[in-house]
Structure formats: structure tokens, C-alpha cells
Amino acid sequence: MERLKELEKDVYRCIHCKACRFAYSGEPDRKGIGEFTGKQGTVLYEGMVDACPAGIEHGWEAFWNAGKIWIARSILSGDLEFTDEVRDVIMPCITCGQCSAQCENKVRTVDIIEALRAACKEAGVPMIERHQLVERLTKELNNPYGGKAEERFKWAKDAGLEKFIDNKDAKVGYFVGCTASYRQIDIAIATCKIFEQLGIDFTLVGDEVCCGSPFFRVGAVDTAQELMNKNLEAFKGLELAFFSCAGCYKTFTNDYPKWMEGDGLPFKTMHAFELVSRLITAEKIKFKPSKELKGKVVTYHDPCHLGRHMALEMEQKIIEESKNLMMDSRKIRQVINDWYEIPRIVLRQLEQDVGIKFTEMYRIKLDSFCCGAGGGVRAGYSEFSLRTSSLRLDEANAIGADIITTECPFCWRNLSDANEEYKHGLTVYGLLEMIDTFKLLEVIEQPTLKEILKMKE
């Protein structure tokens, strides 16, 4: 409840205008691609488009973001108490942050919803069964998939990458995360092979455990903090941690500093795709042509944790530090644009070198529609989660995409499952996975550790 109280001003800044239900809520005249009928129905991709997954799914005011903020206000004012009913409307939110991106009053909606969930649990309302199960598994095995701890890096051994496990000399770590370790191992392998090709001396940290993201998201903060402390201990002494998972990256970069003791992380963090993008800009790498990919229409799905959550954190930081926000507002737009350009630099280079046709979906960047996996929804409400993912794939179908890429194994999983379940006919790739699968990387000059560290200054 303490955290929710800390966010009281944010809660009370919500005027219930509901602009947050739309992507492009400030762009009514945005030119779109017209109406498209996909597997989940018909959507008019013009101007502002409904983009709150839980609101679209349930319709009741309580499931749209603004309704949840007013539930939080009712809790704070004592008009409402935590009950199963409250839990059941605040949990099916993917915490994608679309609402926060639209808010003119800069209400930190995701923080509020996570704090509301934590306060609900603290008030004695049990988590839903699926979340309890995931928590039990993680407490026992340090990952939510039920995988054995000793098998966390089995994929590395099988792929001939064993030398990187607990590589004591390395100053750079690669935090693989649970999904890439136990499910989407191709992403983990691709990331390691790209590092290897780039000559990076890195380590897979044997004591790595779940980053805690699922538990920060669903309100099981104690569990999340326990995991955080284990990881901080395991990664002690490193100068940089790389990630291939958007959720793990966001959790380390944004959540850990808020919950840990001391003044921020003792090491820098970087998503692997950012490294690739920066090396393209520095002309240290390029790509090789590919017959298989030439002419394919490739689109990119911005993972919420990597795109919007990071961008909004940057915005909050500028707001906090600003003395004159009117003058600094341009800086906010610039920083956010620059951030979203990073994956697009990679995709445009692929277009130039490989011959793919990079085509954007209608809702992109800060207005990107979610894949449906986050916020504990994939585990807790799998059918809703897949329908949301299918809605996203409808958008990819609407622009005639052959391949949808992303940079998060969790998005990859949900998009792939929906692609299969609803027969969208797409191919889903992690961006780095695609680069590795088709052997596209051509290294012109390997970067030094100093150069890599400088990228995050």
C-alpha cells in the first residue's frame, strides 16, 4: 500500500478522459491503411485506434486503463476495499503502457497498476491460481517454467558454447533469462554466436536466476526482490550485462534501481540489438545478401518492455530533472525518437544489404500494439493473451508481411503461438535470431570493450 500511496498524486491526476484507450490519441488525421478484416474481426487502421487489450477484450470501464486508475483512487479514498472482485479486474491488464504513452497528464499508469496489485496481495487477497503456481515453481527452481537449475545452460553446452559458461576473465555478462534458457533457445544461441563473431569475451553467469519480472508485474514484490538480490550477487564485478529479452532488460534497468539498496546498478546494461545497431552506425558490421530473404516483406514488432517502458522511463527522468518542462519537452521527443530508431537502423540495413522489404505496421513505436504476453497475462489468462497476439498479427497481415520480427523471446513465443493457433501464415523471428539463422552478419572490424562501454555513456 505504501507504494500506491507514493503514487497518489499520479492517481489523482487522472481526469478520466479516456484518451488512453487509443493508440495515436493525439493524431486523429493520421493516414492509415484503411479497414482490414483479420482473424479477430475488422479494424479501421486510420487516425486513433482502440489499443488497450483488456478494454477491447472485456468492454467494461474497469478493464480500460482509466477505470483501473479510478479503482486505485477509490481504494486510496477508502470507497473500495480489496477483494477477489478487485483482483479479477486489475489482473487481466498486460501492463503494456499504451495508456501511459497517451496520457497528457503523464500519469504513470503501469506503476500504479503494479502497485495496486502489490497492495491487493498485501491486503490478503490471494493471487490467482496460475500466478501462485508460477511463484511456487520459481521459489523452488529459480525459474517459472519448472526447468532444472542445472539445465539452465544446457543449450549452450549442446551448441558448443560451453566455454562461455562462468568465463571468469570476462568483464561482460550475458543475462539469458528464463524464456530463452528453457524455451526459445534459438534466441540465446543466436545472441551468443553473434557475440562470438564480434569477438566479445563474455560470460554466461552460472548463478543467474529469473530476473523477477513476472513477480514485479503481478505484485509479488517479495519474491521479485529475492530474485533481484540473487542476480545482483551473481553479476557482481561485471562492467556490463547484455540481454536478449526485453522483459529482463527492462527489469534490470528500470526496476532494480527502484527496489535495490544503494545508488543504482553497479554495472551497465545493454540489449544485444542495441549493440548491433550501434555497430552498423559505426560501420563496423554490415550484412550479407540472402536468396531466401530477398523480397520478403519484413515487419517489426516493438516489444513493450523494450520500447515503450524504456522510453517512458527516459521521459520521467527528464521530467524529474527539468526546471522548465516546456523548454525540455522537445528533448523528450528527441530522446524517444532516437530510442525507437535503434532497431529500425538494423532493419533498414537489412533492407539495403539483404534485400528484404522492411514495412511498418500501422501502430508502431510509442503507439505500438502489445503482443499480449506481459503483466502475468500469458500465464494467467492464456486465451485472452493469444487473442491479443492474434490482433497484432492481423495488423501484420494487413500490410502483407511475410515475416514479423521482434526482440523479445516472450513476444516471440506469444506471437508464434497465435500465429499457429489462428493460422496467420506468418514467420516469426527474433531479429538477432534471423541474422544468425541466415548467416547474415559480416564483421568489418570487431569492437573493443572500451568502445562497447562508451556506447552506454
Next chain:
Amino acid sequence: MSYKLPDEKDLEAMIGIVGKDYATSNKAITASYLAKSVMGLESQIPDIVIRPKYVEEIRKILIYCSQEKIAVSPISAGLSGGFACPTIKPGGVMLDLSRMDRIIEIDEENRYAIIEPGVTNGALWAYMAKNHPDWAPPIPDGAPPAATVMGDAIDRGFSLYTSSVGPQGDNFMCGEIVFPNGDVVRTGSWALPFAKPFYKYGLGPDMWSFLMGSQGSMGVITKAAVKIYPHPKHKTVVVWGMDNPYDMQDLTLEVAKQEFGISHNTVMVQGGNYPLVMARWPKDKIPHEYEFYKELGISQWWMNWECWAQTAEELDYVTKRIDKMAEDFKKRAKSPDAIVKQVLHPKQIASRMKKPNKIAIPYSFWEAGFLFITWYTPWNECAHFAEMYTKAMEKYGFPPVIWIASIERCRQAICMPIVCFDSTKQSDFEKVQTLNQETTEYALKQGWLNYRPDPYIHIQAYYQAGMYWKYLRAFKKLVDPNFIMHPGRLALP
């Protein structure tokens, strides 16, 4: 008047009408419909929320609630800046009409759109931009994209064409209304079974106006025909600045009194003072001194004329005429040296012409909450209103934020003080209410009218209009015999 608090049996009855997925007494869901901001500070958690889709469902719900004496508050599409009337005491049933979101017909020749109550500004704008790009609906400027076209109509609000063609209520031709007595009534030419909704006053005395400003206290409007207007490509914004509200008022009136030609081209005429810019940012992260805004080229007061024309020549003529009239006005101005043309960057012009927009939303960023307290005055009294209200706001420690717009070529002014305050503090709530009470007493003595009456404070207006209120109550009794529709609104039980 006493009402029944709905119970489980009543919920079962509602479920019997709309199905189990669309009626609930779930406390979390009902609490999510609260709205104590923007348009009013009164809001009560409803006991049951229902989301009907069909007219017949609404008819059955109203008949049932009337028989049981359960209060009913309709809202058009959830809560938004364009909707001002959440459930207040005594609670009861809330009808959330967001599922009634069909755009039924667009007729370019007769120039109307037929819509259901849940159609949002954003949805209608996008639909017309794609399918009828030469036409636009009269959606409100300033009401956010999730607000509804219908909600704004019932409020008689301000819209995109109001300064040129008149109050938003006048943009509606015909409607279909379900009354609690069980009758479904169509107004204007629509009263005839085969007539198009082409004439508002078709069958004698107009019943539509009876619904205007009713705030859901008479019945539920289930369909309406709203006028559509040309959406020409030649558009711009002309802005003149000044240092006092009187020069703003008088110059604007001179342009509007032309009546024909340029004053019809000025679709939206609205202005205000520099705190309108300042209060969109957090209180502690923006300079408060006027000098900063002066450096940016912002006058202390200003007026925007949004001009639409069918040709470039016509637009050029309109803007030059306004400029010439402003130059001539200097001879009569209180403060001639302060009358200056503000040159806008193309991005600023584009931003001001964007519809629907989020321009009215960020006033909560100043602290944590705001309230529009809106009044109608004769145009040539709006400066007096502004002077009075800015002083009152400063007295209570609020930034003196005022927005003023012309209705029907300055026949009326819509004057909107924006009270930015910290809604986490009870003391601030009380200060806002005291300010509202005090200014209401003053305003009523001047003969000004509140635009969207607060059920407790602006009730004073009805005390001064006894005969009108007597007939209002009699009309209501006719269509709502048990007084179930939105009790408390408009001083009606």
C-alpha cells in the same frame, strides 16, 4: 423523493433483459465509473451498471426501474471530458451506452450523419476522414477523442463549427428517445415513419430542444441525426494578441458582427489568457512570471480565429480582412500598442486545427486535478466575467486560467475558468467549492447562465427561475412519471 436501492432481485431482472455479460453489481466495476474532475466534483458509485445494445433493452430497463422506483443515470460512452454527468446520490442503475456505437448513415446530399450514443469523436472523425473526406462532423474542440458526439450535444456544448453556425445542440436535426414511461419517440421530421431526418421542426412544436441540456434527466437518446459540414482543404489560424480582456472582447465582436462572409468562415473563435499556456505544465517546473511568456511572443490575452474556406483566394481574403479590422481597431482599443498579430509556426497552426484533440486534458499536470466551471454570457459581457473570475481565482490561490469562445458569431460567449488544484487535498476541494459558490452568486446577479449546472451549487439558478422550473418539472412528470432519470440533476428530484 425516495428511491429503492437495487438488490439482487433487480440485478437478476436486468440480467434477464441484457444477458449476464452486460449487467453487474461487481464493486470493482461499478467503482470504475467514478469521475470527480473536469466537469464536476460530485460522483457516486452506482449500484448496478448495465451495458445495453438495443433500444428495446433500454425500454424494458426503464419500464422496470420506473415501476421499482430505481434511479437511472445514462452515460454515452464511459466517462470523458465530453461527458459531465456521472451517477450522483442516490446511486442506482447506470446505463453505459458504449456498446451502442454504430455510425448508421452518412448522407452527403442532405448533410447529416445518423449515429448512436456510444459513437466517439475519434471514431466518427476517423470514419469520415476515410470514407467522406470532404465532410466533417461537428465534433467538440477540446473534448478528448473518447468523448462522444451525442454527449456533447446533450450538453449543448461547444464544437468545431459553433462560432460560425451556433450552439452544438442546434447541430442536431432529429432524435430517437426512450422515456421511462415506455414510449419511444422520434422528433422532428423523423416522427413520420418514412421521413428522413431532414427537418428539426417538422411536426410543429419542437420536442428535441426539450432534451438539450437535460443531462440525462428526461430519457435516453438512442439515435440522433447530426449535421455534417464541408471540410475544405484551405484552413488556417489567425491570432491577435492584446493585454486585456476588453480589447479581446471588442475586436472579436467587430469581426463577428459582419455576420456574413468572413464571420461564417471563422468556424471556431476562441481565446484566453497566458495562464492557459502556463497551467498545462507542472506548477514547479514552469516559470510563473509573464516575462517568460512575453519572450516567447505570447500576449497576455489573445484571440484565435480558425478560418476555413473553399479556395485559397477566399482564405486569403478572410485572413486579410481580419488583419485589417484588427489594425483599424487599434484606434478604439483601450491599449492600442498591445494589439499585435501573433505569427504562428506552421506546426502551431496544424496543432491548433487538429480535431479531436487533447488540448483540454493537461491541466491536471499543474497539480493533481482541475475543474471547468463554465458559464454563458452575452458576448459583450465576457470581459467583465473574465475580470471577475481571474480575481476570484487568484484570491483563492489558483492560477487565473480563462478560456473564452464565441457562439454563433458572438451572440453568446462561453466562458470557462479552469480551476487547477490539488485534488488529493480536501482543503483544496473545499476552496474550489467556495470559489464556485461565491462566483455563482455574483454571476447570477449579472444574469449569466451556468453551462453545465453543478447539482448542488448551481441549483441557485433554478431558485431564480420558478416558473420555468415549474414547467420543466411538469414536462418531466409526463415522460418520467416516477422521476427516476438522473435524480438531482437540474434541481429535479
